[in-house]
Amino acid sequence: MACRITELVLDCADPERLAAFWSEVLGYVEIGREDDGSIQIGPPGAGWGGPQPTLLLSLSSDPRAGKLPLHIDVNATDRDQDAELERLLALGAKTADVGQDSTVSWHVLADPEGNEFCLLRTRIKPL
Structure with a gap:
């Protein structure tokens, strides 16, 4: 186990x-x-x-120093990536730059305290 x-x-x-x-x-x-x-x-x-x-x-x-060594990845369950990006930005997420280039298929975002997370492209089934 x-x-x-x-x-x-x-x-x-x-x-x-x-x-x-x-x-x-x-x-x-x-x-x-x-x-x-x-x-x-x-x-x-x-x-x-x-x-x-x-x-x-x-x-x-405790003050945060630099980029988080671990981050959360999320996938939309009921809409495409573009629609989910709009929803997350409306909730208070901000776009973030951690060195990614324009060819990546995900969006790097930050929550209201600046913690980075990624919105991936693939839509998955909800549990």
Whole structure:
């Protein structure tokens, strides 16, 4: 038996803001709050330990230095890449330049706190 990813932890200055953003991006709901201000979001009805990993937005005042060494890739489930890009930008994502050239098939974006993520081209089936 192998391990599987159950949650991703993202340090942030404003867990409330990022929880709202990532909940809209992923179709997640809030599933818990910690006394330290951290907020956990995940798929509706599944919670922690379900088939998809949850996202823990952990309150931190540590400054971020440079590009994240790990980032999230997302794929649209119900629209093409261009329509999903418009939706993500309307939610507060910004385009980001991490050195990619114009020939790549994905869009590099940043969430409201500047954490990079990529919108890939392929549309996938929802769970």
